[in-house]
Amino acid sequence: MPEYLAPGVFVEEVSFQTKSIEGVGTTTTGFVGPTRYGPLDIEPDIITSLVEFERTYGGREQLVYSGEPMDNYMWHAVRSFFEEGGTRLYISRVYTPPDSDSSLPGHAAGFFDTSPSPLTIYSRFPGAAGDARVTLTLKAGQNVLVNDGGTPAVRSMLPRDVVWLRSKGGAPTSPPVATSPPTAPSAGFYLALYDPSSDSWRFSSTGDDFATAGVHLSDLLPAHWELRIVTTTVNVDPLASSTGEFVVADLPLDPMHQRGGSPDSLFAYFAEQPANQSRARTLPLLLLDAEVAALGTGLDVLNSLLAAAPGVRTALTDPASSAAARGLWMVMSGGSDGQRPEADEYEGQVDPVTDRKTGLMQFEDLDDIAIVAAPGSTFGYEDASYQPTAQTIIHLLIDHCERMRYRIAVIDSGNDQAIADVRAMRAQLDSSYAALYYPWIRILDPLSQQEIYVPPSGSVCGIYARNDINRAVYKAPANEVVNLALGFERFLNKAQQEVLNPEGINCFRYFEGRGMRLWGARTISSDPEWKYVNLRRYFAFLEHSIDKGTQWAVFEPNGPLLWANLRRAVQEFLLGQFQNGALLGDKPEQAYFVRCDRSTMSQDDLDNGRLVCLVGVAALKPAEFVIFRIGQWTADSTN
Template sequence: MPEYLAPGVYVEEVSFRAKSIEGVPTSTTGYAGVTRFGPVPYTVGDVSATATEPRLITSFTEFERVYGSLYPLELAADPGRVAYVAHAARAFFNNGGQRLYVSRVFQTEVADIVTGARKPVDDYIAQLTVPTSTGAAKWRARWPGADGNVLVDTQAVRSKNMAFKYPVVAGDILARHTWGLQVKNVRHGAVIELTLPSAEVPPQKPLVGNDTLVPARLYVVKVDADGKQTFVNNAGVEGPLPEEAGVQAALVELKVTVYGADNRLDAVNELATHPDQRRYIGKVLELNDPEDENALVWLQWAPGADEWAPASLAVGLQSADKRLAGGKDGELPGPDDLLGQEADPDVVTNKATGLEALGEIEDIAIVALPDAGALLSKDAVKAAADALIGHAEKYRYRIAVVDGQANSSLTEIREFRGQFDSKYAALYHPWIEILDPLFPPVPGVPPRKLLLPPSGFVTGIYARNDIERGVHKAPANEIVRGLTRFEININKSRQDVLNPEGVNCLRFFEGRGNRVWGARTMSSDPEWKYVNVRRLFIYLEHSIEKATQWAVFEPNNERLWTNLRRTVEDFLYVLWRDGALIGAKPEEAYFVRCDRSTMTQNDLDNGRLICLVGVAPSRPAEFVIFRVGQWTADAKS
């Protein structure tokens, strides 16, 4: 009860209604697998990549910028491997998906067969040494992969003449007119270039554009507590600038242009080379928190104690070679690599990997492994499917879309399906053929085609179905977009065999196109036979859990029970009204009980509040049956 200690008028806010439940998103999808580039945890020496969580992608263009293109991967044991995750992402967005998280899996080759030790990730990261007079800097690709072998062009950008002298001002306690030549609008650590007409015969002229930086003409600005500037030359000597007629001082900044794969071009301007500068190159282009979170490269450099180091770095970056080298795509990961590892609770830099990284993202409701069906053996395919199904069961509020192997016969796909029993997974068959987008059609030349696993297409259809109709609608009898044909033609007699066993078929119908023609889970429990029923309950359970957290530690009495009961009933009423539940009246569609009949005194004594919720989900009309017979009408008189 609130305290009232002093006389006065107290205005308090109270609520006279039940709290509402907001439905959780159901169309957000997560993939784990191999990509050409992108975030992945690794450590090089004492440097760890920490900004490696799966990225939220909302278009295929964004996917290409973060994770690379559709071009094949040059893996050590599987050169020219199809980039299945990239193609799955493309199919996902083509089929109506809108939100996709991608967890990149990167595996290095085995260095020691006996111990199983693997090569360091550093061997797969493109880099370029930048010699300077104060040590060596390095351009490094931010992530391992052949796409890191980029061109980096660093150009000098010179300002106009910024030299000036303070005038004599009466009462100036700093006597700034005695400071000599100063430079406008620069901070401590700025690099300036001096032009002295008397220094050479013929006289020096100001350098322009990207003219080569000359160390003897460069100075690094130092600023003391009063704002007085002194200058350090390439010999490490600090002092004032020489004063003579016609002297000019230009601020030197850098422009870095990165030429990436697939005609990607990134440009970063107005870069400085000292940590005290607002746009310090080591901050703007750093590993973990760059200005552009999708930057291709980062600069590894420690300035040290040398005060002329910023100028030395500018000279080295401008004159260095342009091409980074050494980036490689690594090895094909196995099922354990795709599953990944949980984050280390004791070492903050050891991030979660693979599917476990997706487990940390609460919004994900659909998961898939586009690489799994194309692993090198049947045992590996089965193990990867086990890992995916286990992940969905572990995190409860998501469903796994499973791929079989390519070229699976009727017997092989039945055998594969028979190895699983889970209400959190669904299997789709067969694989899907598309025109290879990397080879545009040429007149007179047969178009090149690719076989892709169905998971990318199906997860997009799940998302489209949720957005357009709702999670209660079975994601079946939906058109599959962006294909030429299915790998094999499944007719009714074949589906008569596959459908009862929980294999969802993809079929072509003359005049109706290519469609998903199945909506069953991989469960033997008839209560959870249908995908939409399983996903509806996932939606209900997750929404109720998230929206009722306010009830924890509230007084466990009739007032709380009534409030919770009304909250859940209001939520279920909306679902019934939208057609997710069957029943002519709300009381036929659901019930909510939260009272003394659901809790014993022992429950109350141990802090337990138990609310029973029963719903009648609408199941799909999988078999639409019309019974037609002859009828003889009565003769009219």
């Protein structure tokens, strides 16, 4: 309560409205599985298109495990998801490194063809997609030496810039030689050093000691000299054709160079720990901190690079030279897709030092995910050596959704399964937080232009999203066209589905004149109360919305005023659901009830800080069997 201690007029703001509950999103999806590239332990960022996925996680090319190629099921699932109507997606990449003694197993590496190489560059993430051609293009920029009232001055130059001092009177040589006065400085490459206490610049050709730097700014008359800052542009051209080119321009060469108090050099930009999460997810290159520490100053770096490519020195000291003449390039190779990930990689782990997570554990920190799948994890399910791994991954998905409560797992059947095989697979599962789909979908592979079979989870998750956006989450996500489907591994008839549907195996069917359709909407639960996918997803929507929309009530005084406010908030939310057609009943009283009073709480509840609100809703179930009873009737019949 405000205090009123002195006479006066007091104006206060009060609220007369009930705190509203806003419905949460139900279409955000999380895929876990192998990709050709991308981060492993960085919190996933939202992806809204296939182009964004390829920029971070690589292209459509096949993965190669121990010399054996496998279709890139994650890429196909992401493509299907967006083609079917999905809009928001998270990816958790899993990876098992190859058997290697390398400190960075699976990473591509490149170095200049000198001994020793002045610089070794690694792909930031493991994977064959890290193989690339890397070009460092050196450039001497515009002249920054100016005449300021008869005194030499510099503009746009920062401490520890590497500069080229050029005589205006002589032709460029290698190395440059001054041919016009003054004769005290020598043309060449220097490290710019600044003393803030005396506001003075000096230039060193030997190191970074300001006291021994031989060239003073006052020695450089603008009429006779030019100062040009030397930088490099990095161009990464992946050898995989479907992955885009990466370019970053004008990076300083000194490892200790800073701009605005933050490191901004070539080595800081591609450091092991970049400046922000966005760079950490998208930068393709990695320079090891331990190796950078041994490089010396930016002048040392430049001299090492020029020694590796002597012809570049001449081009760098010629302002009219082409970028190609000033480029040093290397090919990064040795990237490996490793081995096929096991269940441990899908489960994930937490780094005890950095607290970074991998696998499904990454999704635990993302509150907006409502659908989870592991595309491709069931490929080879009928192989006796792999089946335990696939079964474990399926159980990990289900356990994750049951633990997170507001999610559903989309489970793929195995590839090339007979009806008896998928029934045996289903018999080992029981959960209302998962749905099983059969069979695999036949599509046209854009890479090979051949027809292949892909797991259905990508299309199903996209159909979930399309159904929620076009209709509502309470509508069963079935009787929906599969846009990319050319066919299925098996074309099922009605009699075959009559065997599968009661067991909770959702089928894809072909109907003449109606195309390829998803024709099932059941969970794999043995509890008849939760046998429909839309019921589970709608209750997850209700529960999550009420959970988020009533957080304000925690630690409020637990009395009738709070109970009444909560009742009104939940009732108004459910009234909106009833008016939208989500609940069964002719009147709100038939569609839902909300009780929060002494009848729902004992004195023990109150003494222990518990507020109990009882909510019941009459949810709509799908019209799975539409029955018309038709008989003969005559005009004089009494019925």
